Each structure stands twice: as C-alpha cells, then as structure tokens.
C-alpha cells in the first residue's frame with residue numbers, strides 16, 4: 001500500500017493564483033492550482049526553472065499571500081507565516097559561531113522548548129544522520145553534505161507535522177546527495193511528517209516521494225500527478241530497477257512534452 005491511499009488531505013490548495021506586479025508589468029507565477037496532500041505523505045514537486053515552485057512553497061509557508069484562492073493546512077487557513085512548519089532551503093544557512101548541535105538547538109530556543117529534552121533529541125537526530133561524532137564541530141569544520149544534514153536536523157527538531165524543502169540538496173555533489181537522500185528517507189520514515197520537497201532532479205523525486213507532481217512552465221499548473229508505488233525503504237541500488245526507470249522515463253517524457261528538460265540529463 002502506498003502512503004497516499006485512503007487518507008484525508010492535510011494540505012489543500014484551492015484555485016491558487018499568484019501574480020507579481022513588476023515595473024515591466026504583471027508576472028503570473030501560479031495559475032488556478034488545486035492540489036491535495038495527504039497527512040504523512042511525501043510529495044515531490046518538479047518543474048522547469050522559474051515556473052513558480054518556490055512561489056508555491058512560500059505561499060504554503062505563509063510567507064507570501066496568494067493573489068486568489070486559498071491554502072489550508074489541517075483545519076487552518078494559511079494567512080500568515082506557518083511557524084509550526086519545518087523549513088529547509090538550498091543552503092544550510094548555519095550560524096558559523098555555533099556548533100552543529102547548537103545550530104540544531106536554535107529551533108528549541110526560538111520555540112522555548114525544554115532545553116534538556118531538546119538537547120537529547122538534537123543529539124539523537126544528529127546520530128541518526130551519522131553525525132554523532134560531529135555534534136561539537138563548527139560549520140566550517142563540516143563538509144557541505146554534513147552541514148545540510150545539520151540543517152535537516154534543525155528543521156525536524158520540534159517534530160513538525162509539515163516539512164517544506166526547497167532544493168535542499170541542490171548544492172551537493174552527486175555522491176553526497178545520494179547519502180543525504182538516504183538520511184532524509186530514514187528521518188521521514190521515523191517521523192512520518194507531511195513533506196513537500198521541491199527538486200530539479202527527477203531521480204531524486206522518484207527516489208524519495210510517494211507522489212511526484214510535475215508543473216508546467218510559468219505560470220505553474222499541474223501537468224502530471226504521478227503516485228510512486230515503490231516499496232520502502234528504498235535503496236540507491238533500486239534506481240537501476242525497471243520500475244524505477246519507468247517512473248523516471250514517464251516524468252522525463254512529461255518534461256519533453258512541455259518543451260523542457262531536467263537537470264538529470
């Protein structure tokens with residue numbers, strides 16, 4: 001059974017539109033987009049550069065208001081920053097003067113969570129992603145992949161029900177990226193939070209997600225919505241399987257149909 005089956009939607013986009021007024025006129029970034037995301041689902045969004053992915057995620061995080069339509073998370077309409085969410089962006093954005101564990105604990109300080117319990121959880125998360133020995137290292141003593149793992153731990157410290165990630169692994173080399181994808185899968189399998197991941201990589205989307213939504217060139221609309229029915233946990237070697245390749249090919253064909261190509265080429 002896939003994670004999407006028979007579940008109530010937790011996130012609901014209804015006829016969401018977003019346009020920006022600029023000096024050279026109005027730019028429509030998202031056009032009448034409706035999408036349901038189930039509680040506990042891992043959804044990946046792929047689409048051509050500049051099509052409106054980040055805009056969509058910012059709207060879901062409540063950091064920008066849709067021009068029309070609505071977004072609900074749980075029982076609440078999004079009309080301001082969704083402070084309960086865990087958010088990871090492309091760069092790890094760690095504070096250079098704080099160690100790895102102290103960076104993770106920033107989340108606890110902001111939310112005024114119990115320091116002792118938070119520290120224990122931070123250390124456990126760091127250990128889950130193979131950084132037990134690096135908890136007291138400073139960011140400049142960590143590789144890019146390690147820093148990105150610390151950022152993941154920070155986003156998950158408060159056990160958010162919703163985790164939003166915009167190209168979190170985009171800056172990593174291919175091998176490190178594979179490793180952090182495995183870590184991300186493990187963390188999600190344990191937490192079962194609802195994840196929305198934006199990625200340029202079709203392979204990454206298929207590897208991680210329960211469902212991949214392909215967006216059109218700007219303004220973003222849904223071009224395809226593809227459930228990924230591969231067993232979990234998934235392993236790097238599974239990428240050679242026929243089933244995996246078929247999903248990647250189907251999504252790549254969708255990109256070609258839209259007149260664009262992906263980063264995986």
Ligand SMILES: Nc1ncnc2c1ncn2[C@@H]1O[C@H](COP(=O)(O)OP(=O)(O)OP(=O)(O)O)[C@@H](O)[C@H]1O
Pocket residue numbers: 020021022027028029047048049050051052053054055056218
């Ligand atoms: N604050 C803004 N003001 C004006 N235009 C904006 C603003 N934010 C985004 N846009 C425009 O909206 C469109 C979508 O941008 P967005 O950042 O959502 O794309 P994206 O799909 O995330 O791209 P990428 O894959 O390159 O990250 C672009 O044409 C962009 O120029």
Ligand SMILES: [Mg+2]
Pocket residue numbers: 053054055166
């Ligand atoms: Mg973007």
